[in-house]
Amino acid sequence: MPVAIRHDDLRKRNRAMVISSVRRAGQASRTEIAAVTGLSHSTISSISADLIGEGILQETKDAEPAATRRGRPQVAIELNPEAATVVTIVLLYNLLAGCVVDFAGTAIAGNAGKLTTAELSPEALVCRCVGLVEAMLAQPAVAGRRIDRITFAVQGTTDAARRVMLWSPITPHGHIDLATGIEAAFGVPVTVENDCNMIAVALQSTATARRHHDFIAVLLSHGIGMGLVLDGRPFTGTHTSGGEFGHMVYLPGGALCRCGQRGCIEAYAGNYAIARFARGQSEDELSADDLDIREIAAIGDVARRSEGREREAFRRAGAALGYGLGSLFALIDPAPVTLVGDGAAAFDLIEPAMRAALASTAGGRHADAITFDTEPDEMPLIELGCAMRALTQIDQEVLAAGVPAQAEAVEPA
Amino acid sequence: MPVAIRHDDLRKRNRAMVISSVRRAGQASRTEIAAVTGLSHSTISSISADLIGEGILQETKDAEPAATRRGRPQVAIELNPEAATVVTIVLLYNLLAGCVVDFAGTAIAGNAGKLTTAELSPEALVCRCVGLVEAMLAQPAVAGRRIDRITFAVQGTTDAARRVMLWSPITPHGHIDLATGIEAAFGVPVTVENDCNMIAVALQSTATARRHHDFIAVLLSHGIGMGLVLDGRPFTGTHTSGGEFGHMVYLPGGALCRCGQRGCIEAYAGNYAIARFARGQSEDELSADDLDIREIAAIGDVARRSEGREREAFRRAGAALGYGLGSLFALIDPAPVTLVGDGAAAFDLIEPAMRAALASTAGGRHADAITFDTEPDEMPLIELGCAMRALTQIDQEVLAAGVPAQAEAVEPA
DNA sequence: GCTCATTTTTTCGAGCTTCGAAAAAAAGAA
DNA sequence: TTCTTTTTTTCGAAGCTCGAAAAAATGAGC
Numbered sequence: 042m043p044v045a046i047r048h049d050d051l052r053k054r055n056r057a058m059v060i061s062s063v064r065r066a067g068q069a070s071r072t073e074i075a076a077v078t079g080l081s082h083s084t085i086s087s088i089s090a091d092l093i094g095e096g097i098l099q100e101t102k103d104a105e106p107a108a109t110r111r112g113r114p115q116v117a118i119e120l121n122p123e124a125a126t127v128v129t130i131v132l133l134y135n136l137l138a139g140c141v142v143d144f145a146g147t148a149i150a151g152n153a154g155k156l157t158t159a160e161l162s163p164e165a166l167v168c169r170c171v172g173l174v175e176a177m178l179a180q181p182a183v184a185g186r187r188i189d190r191i192t193f194a195v196q197g198t199t200d201a202a203r204r205v206m207l208w209s210p211i212t213p214h215g216h217i218d219l220a221t222g223i224e225a226a227f228g229v230p231v232t233v234e235n236d237c238n239m240i241a242v243a244l245q246s247t248a249t250a251r252r253h254h255d256f257i258a259v260l261l262s263h264g265i266g267m268g269l270v271l272d273g274r275p276f277t278g279t280h281t282s283g284g285e286f287g288h289m290v291y292l293p294g295g296a297l298c299r300c301g302q303r304g305c306i307e308a309y310a311g312n313y314a315i316a317r318f319a320r321g322q323s324e325d326e327l328s329a330d331d332l333d334i335r336e337i338a339a340i341g342d343v344a345r346r347s348e349g350r351e352r353e354a355f356r357r358a359g360a361a362l363g364y365g366l367g368s369l370f371a372l373i374d375p376a377p378v379t380l381v382g383d384g385a386a387a388f389d390l391i392e393p394a395m396r397a398a399l400a401s402t403a404g405g406r407h408a409d410a411i412t413f414d415t416e417p418d419e420m421p422l423i424e425l426g427c428a429m430r431a432l433t434q435i436d437q438e439v440l441a442a443g444v445p446a447q448a449e450a451v452e453p454a
Numbered sequence: 455m456p457v458a459i460r461h462d463d464l465r466k467r468n469r470a471m472v473i474s475s476v477r478r479a480g481q482a483s484r485t486e487i488a489a490v491t492g493l494s495h496s497t498i499s500s501i502s503a504d505l506i507g508e509g510i511l512q513e514t515k516d517a518e519p520a521a522t523r524r525g526r527p528q529v530a531i532e533l534n535p536e537a538a539t540v541v542t543i544v545l546l547y548n549l550l551a552g553c554v555v556d557f558a559g560t561a562i563a564g565n566a567g568k569l570t571t572a573e574l575s576p577e578a579l580v581c582r583c584v585g586l587v588e589a590m591l592a593q594p595a596v597a598g599r600r601i602d603r604i605t606f607a608v609q610g611t612t613d614a615a616r617r618v619m620l621w622s623p624i625t626p627h628g629h630i631d632l633a634t635g636i637e638a639a640f641g642v643p644v645t646v647e648n649d650c651n652m653i654a655v656a657l658q659s660t661a662t663a664r665r666h667h668d669f670i671a672v673l674l675s676h677g678i679g680m681g682l683v684l685d686g687r688p689f690t691g692t693h694t695s696g697g698e699f700g701h702m703v704y705l706p707g708g709a710l711c712r713c714g715q716r717g718c719i720e721a722y723a724g725n726y727a728i729a730r731f732a733r734g735q736s737e738d739e740l741s742a743d744d745l746d747i748r749e750i751a752a753i754g755d756v757a758r759r760s761e762g763r764e765r766e767a768f769r770r771a772g773a774a775l776g777y778g779l780g781s782l783f784a785l786i787d788p789a790p791v792t793l794v795g796d797g798a799a800a801f802d803l804i805e806p807a808m809r810a811a812l813a814s815t816a817g818g819r820h821a822d823a824i825t826f827d828t829e830p831d832e833m834p835l836i837e838l839g840c841a842m843r844a845l846t847q848i849d850q851e852v853l854a855a856g857v858p859a860q861a862e863a864v865e866p867a
Numbered sequence: 868g869c870t871c872a873t874t875t876t877t878t879c880g881a882g883c884t885t886c887g888a889a890a891a892a893a894a895g896a897a
Numbered sequence: 898t899t900c901t902t903t904t905t906t907t908c909g910a911a912g913c914t915c916g917a918a919a920a921a922a923t924g925a926g927c
Contacts, residue, residue, distance in 0.1 A: 045471050045491040048914040051459055051884060058458050072904060078458040081886050086906055112903025113893040255692040271692060278787040279668040279684060288816035289781035293705070293773070300816045360706070368702035368781060374691040403701035403713045461885040464913060485875060494915050499877055525874025526922040 052088075055080060057441035059088050060097065063118055064146075064436065065246075068101055070115030089118060097124045097144075097440050120145040124440070126183075127431035128174055128191045131423050132166075132219075133236065134158055134211045134263065135331065138420070139173045141183050142428040144435070150180045158211040166212065167222040174227065189439065192431035193219055193233040194423045196266075199282040203232040207281060210264055210299060232434070235282035236260070239426030240381055240419060241268025241275050246429045251414075255376040257369070259286060259362070260419060261384020263332060264299065265307040271373060287311065289368060291361045296324035309361035312337045312384065318354040319343075334383055341387045355387055359394030366395070367402025375408045381422060385415035465501075468493060470854035472501050473510065476531055477559075477849065478659075481514055483528030502531060510537045510557075510853050533558040537853070539596075540844035541587055541604045544836050545579075546649065547571055547624045547676065548744065551833070552586045554596050555841040557848070563593045571624040579625065580635040587640065602852065605844035606632055606646040607836045609679075612695040616645040620694060623677055623712060645847070648695035649673070652839030653794055653832060654681025654688050659842045664827075668789040670782070672699060672775070673832060674797020676745060677712065678720040684786060700724065702781060704774045709737035722774035725750050725797065731767040732756075747796055754800045768800055772807030779808070780815025788821045794835060798828035 055078070062077045063069050069077070075085045092098040101117040124144040131138045138153035152173055161169065174191065177183060197209025204220035220231040240258045254273050260266035265287030269276040277283050287307035288300055295304030296314065308314050308324075313332050317324070319340045344351035366378065380388060392413070399405035416422065459467075468491070475490045476482050482490070488498040505511040514530035537557040544551045551566035565586055574582065587604065590596060610622025617633035633644040653671045667686050673679035678700030682689040690696050700720035701713055708717030709727065721727050721737075726745050732753045735741070757764035779791065793801060805826070812818035829835065 045493045046459070046464060046467050047492070048464070048883065051461070051464060051913090054459050055884090070904080079460070080458045082905070083887075083907080084885055087885090090906090109895080110903075111895045111901070113905070115904065278785070279789060280787040283785065283787055285784040285816065288784040290777045290784075290815050291706070293777050293811065294814070298816070300819075302814060302816045302819070305816055364703045364706050369785070371698040371701040371703075372691070372696065372782070372785070374693040374696055376692060398706065401707070401715060402703050403698065403711070403715045403718055406713075406715070461912070464884090468913090483875080495876070496878080496916075497914055500914085503877085522924080523874075524872075524924045526876070528875065 053441045053443070055084065056088055056092065056443060057437045059085065059092065060120075060436045060440060061433070063098060063120060064432070068117040068119045070117055072115060074118070091443070092440075093118070095440075095443070096121055122147060125189045125432070125435045126186045127428065127435065128177070128188055129424055129427040129431060130170055130173065130191065130193045131236070131420070131427065132158075132170070132193060132195045132211070134196060137169060137173055138424070139177050140424055140428065141177050141180075141186070141188075142432070143186075144432065146428060146432060148424075148428075149182045149186075150177045152177045152180075159213065161212065163212075163214050163217040164222075166217065167219065167226075170219070170223060171226045174223075188227060188229050189435055190229055190431050191223055191227060191231045192427050192434075193231070194236045194239040194427040195219070195233060196236050196264075198285065199233045199235055201278070201280050203234055203282075206233055232431075234427065234430060235266070235268075235277070235284070236419075236423050237266035237268040237284065238275055238277060238282060239268070239430060240422045241270050241426065242430050243422040243426030244268075244379055245270050245273075245275070246425065251377050251412075252379070255373075257366075257376050257378045259366075259378060259380050260382045261310065261312075261362075261380055262382040262419065263312045265310055265362075269373075286365060286369065289365050291364055297327060299327060306361045306365040310358035310365075310384070315354045315358050316340060318357060319351045321350060337383065338386070341390060344387075344390050352390065355390035356394040358384075359391035359396075360398045362391065363395035363398025363400075363405070364402060366408075367399050367405040370399075370404030370408060371402070372404070375405065375411055377414070378411065379414040379416055381416045382419045383417055386417045388413065388415045466854045466856070468497065469501055469505065469856060470850045472498065472505065473533075473849045473853060474846070476511060476533055477845070481530040481532045483530055485528055487531070504856065505853075506531070508853075508856065509534055535560060538602045538845070538848050539599045540841065540848065541590065541601055542837055542840040542844060543583055543586065543604065543606045544649070544833070544840065545571075545583070545606060545608045545624065547609060550582060550586055551837070552590050553837055553841065554590050554593075554599070554601075555845070557845065559841060559845060561837075561841075562595045562599075563590045565590045565593075572626065574625065576625075576627050576630040577635075579630065580632065580639075583632070583636060584639045587636075601640060601642050602848055603642055603844050604636055604640060604644045605840050605847075606644070607649045607652040607840040608632070608646060609649050609677075611698065612646045612648055614691070614693050616647055616695075619646055645844075647840065647843060648679075648681075648690070648697070649832075649836050650679035650681040650697065651688055651690060651695060652681070652843060653835045654683050654839065655843050656835040656839030657681075657792055658683050658686075658688070659838065664790050664825075665792070668786075670779075670789050670791045672779075672791060672793050673795045674723065674725075674775075674793055675795040675832065676725045678724055678775075682786075699778060699782065702778050704777055710740060712740060719774045719778040723771040723778075723797070728767045728771050729753060731770060732764045734763060750796065751799070754803060757800075757803050765803065768803035769807040771797075772804035772809075773811045775804065776808035776811025776813075776818070777815060779821075780812050780818040783812075783817030783821060784815070785817070788818065788824055790827070791824065792827040792829055794829045795832045796830055799830045801826065801828045 058078050062074050071085050075082045098118050099121040101119050122143040122145040127142050129140045137156055140148045141150040142148050195206050196211055198207045206217045208215050219233050223231045237260050244252055256270050258268040267284045267286030269284050288305045290304050291306045292304040296308040298305035298308035340351045344355050399408050471491050475487050484498050488495045511531050512534040514532050535556040535558040540555050542553045550569055553561045554563040555561050608619050609624055611620045619630045621628050632646050636644045650673050669683050671681040680697045680699030682697050701718045703717050704719045705717040709721040711718035711721035753764045757768050812821050
């Protein structure tokens, strides 16, 4: 099953390693790269000379003298921002936002707009995406740049090949093939990623000691999503984008969930579920999807002031999350958790019940030491993760292979 | 983070590939190996000549003419049974069983015995294991063989390094370091694996099309365990052996579980839970661990004959399993399930409620197509998986590296 | 029984790759 | 100005895989 390593792959892999170590470090000298990768100095010298020659890396110009030590000073190497350009598109409920990002990860153009996703046909949706990208490409900052890849981050599940949005709360239509349509329009590879997975990628790229090998990002918003990094790699499901934490079962036969089933975690911890309970609505009732975020904030304010249905709503959300994390921890062991999204702003209301629930599970038995990070604004994370994903793919699939030599120029005789 | 590939690793990896492809196929010609691995014929020729010269592989003697085609006949290559010898030790509640297995995977000696695990101190437990191995090594069939590795399969969780049994239902003692003690006694590497993970390894080694890339093995016995193969690799947790499916939460605050918490799946689907309900005992009550398996069988017989508490007990077990699988499927997507252990003998009693529960979850929405395999006898699977694990480790860690040349013989001058 | 066709396996040289040692380069210290 | 120290490059050696060609081993056909 494991595919053999060809001799030619060796250089390719090691080139990818060098690129990725520079990407992670931002700037790195050849000596540092050698230390990180474990390759010899001579190999790094050879590879980095190639990469600089190909315009993928460059020696840093504004040499910070930094720690002025004795001996020949290190030459910092960095990514050449011109080496490639990617486009990210974030598609959420009633929101479409795009970014043009250079090879070093700097956004050079952006565009965002409201749209009523639920009312658009799949074709119209693709059309809007094309329009968004075209508008960005017309901006002067992008002039003259060739786009190398477009990567989506969408709410909902995607297929394993990351080309199709299988299901999404933003639209009644299933199985929307975003990749093929956009690829046809721009002639570059397109992949479709799950938004929560991109949050996890973003958190990994800004990894602290806390979030290193294994961690969990839970998106608390209208619905509940999750991104998982296990053993240093973003975990995606086996057939789909997976990680549907919000649809693990909390109370069998319980409250009605947007997905049509009952008792999902989301049916207790999603914004709509919190509002539903706070308003005193039936658990069999599904409100409209366009719940105003300010209503949740208002419920939170009431909950902080006095005991009542509002406070109880957050308590129930916390319990659902706590038991869900307990089940998750039973499967994969406890790991640091980052709560992302506007639900994280109500962490104070959620935490006590969540911790109590977690502590009463087998998986969370020793989890009282776990700290929770909160990150109320998810958009920057989704965009960052999406850009990192696109760039990493460029690193490993395109640039690692190297130029196919000038064989082409010679042959036609 | 990803470690670079050294030039020396190349041959090592490709040697491991050749060994593992022969192990998987049982017998394979050089041409077949080349096709499977993707390496060139010349490389395979070179590597297999080395491996045969080192006594790791051998050309098959009793050449089956097989399909008598035109041209030079293929020479089948197989594992040399003498190349290595491993010992497997299965440690379950009141049961200790060992096997000596040759390099080709054939058991050449075995020994099993009852013992009261709950009453033994950690030291006494190690002592019994040492005695078991010594008794096997004294058998004539094993005479003259050097043992290369000892691998445990134990009930309970192990640490990530697979050296310590962190917690087990078979003993009140926690954190029993089996590896260090046994390593000291026999001077060979020892690893400690979780029994359910070994079941998954065994099922993978006998993989059919059905169980290929992703599948789930659920052990239904006194407790509930799980082994998971994701993306072709056995999944183990991040800190521990993980996969504690039985301790995912089914009903928050529900029935008392052996683990001390409430509402775990095991507290409804474990043998003890089924018996507890059938007997009309309180859900707060924990019976002794040594429930006779015949009692469960008897409850099953009653359940099949008439409606009543007995039948309801299995129904409850099925519901707990169904909702648990639904949550699991939400996380990792649906995958084929094999039910293993004596609980699988009651599959007819469990199935309807399990399917109904599964169908009412988001993860199991499209899971009506899923078929369940049953495998009532878990011991052969645990032993097979344990042997495969030990041998695979030998393949990749010891033999792939090759002989360190005769450098040793020359140097002392 | 001999020759030819066919398939498998080995041999051999070419082309890469990585590595270690030594050399070269570039700075501070004296 | 010379010496030290550190980084980077150069160069030859050794190892690996690959493709082409040769060798080996057998059935088919006459």
